[in-house]
Amino acid sequence: MKCVRCKQKAKILLKRHNAAFCNECFLYYYRNQVTKNIRKYKMFDKKDKILAVISGGKDSMALWDVLVKEGYNVVAMYINLGIGEYSNRSQKVVESFASKNNLPLIVKDIKKEFGLDIYKLSKTLKRSPCSICGSIKRYLFNKVAYDGGFSAVATGHNLDDEAATLLGNVLSWEEGYLARQAPVLPQTHPKLIKKVKPLYSLTERENLYYVLLNKIEFLHEECPHSVGARSILFKEVLNKLEEESPGTKQRFLNGFLEKGRRHFQDVSEKLELRECKTCGQVTTTEECSFCRFVKICNHQQET
Template sequence: MGGTVRCFVCGGRASVYVSYLGEYLCSYHFVEYFERRVKATLTWFRLVEPGDRVAVAVSGGKDSLTTLYLMRKFSEEMGFEVFGIAVDEGIAGYREYKLEALRSLAREIGVDVHIATFRELFGLTLDEAVAVLGERGLKVKPCTVCGVFRRYALNRAARELGATKLATGHNLDDEVQVFAMNLVKAHVDGIVREGLATEPAGERLVPRIKPLYFIPEKEVLAYTLIRGIRTPFVECPYIVHALRHPMRHWLNEIEDEEPGTKYRVLAVKELFRNILPPPPKEMMLCRVCGEPTSHPVCRACELKTYLLSARVVPGQR
């Protein structure tokens, strides 16, 4: 009969196994370890400075809620302001549950949250956009539309609300998945662009930071459970259309066999980013909406025009 597994720090009852360390931690010492690492990322890499006004992009999922919670926790000690920005894409049976969880946490920790919607910004919801794509047989994936529109909405809202930084909930798993997908697709620009933080690139682009950059997804989940951060376990219905879904499964299988694999992949990614500096891109303002872009018309305006013009008119085939 096996005995109780003990925390390697205090000898108390363990609740979390940190596979890449080969050690067990009790809830108290796991939370301490988790928060210390996130705070160290913020300070060591100077992601935030005293006087910053940090917008946190919050979807209502575990990663973004954890980011909002921690940024609020560290804000007074580190001397910055924090608020949340959520984007309502208009995904029925999904987004409303996530927003409910977000509002609940925001009330609990005393943080303002601002909501931008696809309908207000682009004239249609993501569900309506997907219907247009299906009706017309257009070869644009839902995740492509969502990604372009979300990035646009978050940057615009953050800037208009006076943010000096935009924090996202991307964790270690997100980073290695995107890196692997960029490798498969030979997207060199994507590899060198996706880092811990973005450099300032003009006054209309809000610099982005990733406080959970070095934190595995499983640890984020454990943290939310221990801290009582409630989040609905519902996945976006469009995830099945993304290459990311099988890539995530594959990387998790390798991590289970070889703990620490994801950190090694991240190290390779950083090596690529150091060897291959991003090509210089001259930023200009979109001639349609006035937002920053590297092309005469930004991708969001291109997609918006494409989708609205392709809508099926009643009686038309």
């Protein structure tokens, strides 16, 4: 098996592209894919200040590294969500990468800073820890980006994530979610910062290979709450299809982005946006869920 670019011995085969690469040419291919995605969807340019959301896993660590190497103006942000030792270990990985490479990093700790506890909230509100966690993360990404004058919030979502989310949304015809699934969510309100996914066309395996080749430390374990998630089942199903027919995930996602998504556009435009009466951030209700969470946790502490 020879590298398609330099004809030396190949080390990795990418069946969906019907191409194999040596390590050096793989890194060239990888960085090229990322910059192509950024340009194709006009995510940002070198003048923009980007907030990269980093969890310590392989995908976000790859995102951080590649954006820095490509010369973008990136500040990383890590949120300690109070998920036991998992959170402490991931924080260490992220802080160590930032200090070794002298990179700017913002750390938010939801317990220390806001008194939030996703387990207490999950019990009180009878919602899953993941739904509470998701609301808190979305709020903080946007608030930190807005307050800090950032042009975009970048996340490490990969092709496997995006195809699995799409499959889940199609199976239950979640029109609102389908309308909002894209590599770029543009600014629809002056206080809502653009969200971008520069790795949306790269697979988990390619991100893993990228961090291994670059000797980047990352947290190998997944969040304990991801066990049994529906998204994992969807990923397994898609992996089976991919094995039989390489390129399935990419065709499924790209087909949706090119031909399907526009049919759901009017659903997202119907959402009425307003500003939270407590913090001023954008919400669809009178008070945003983050401010309600803070009140619930503070009240519980007092009683």
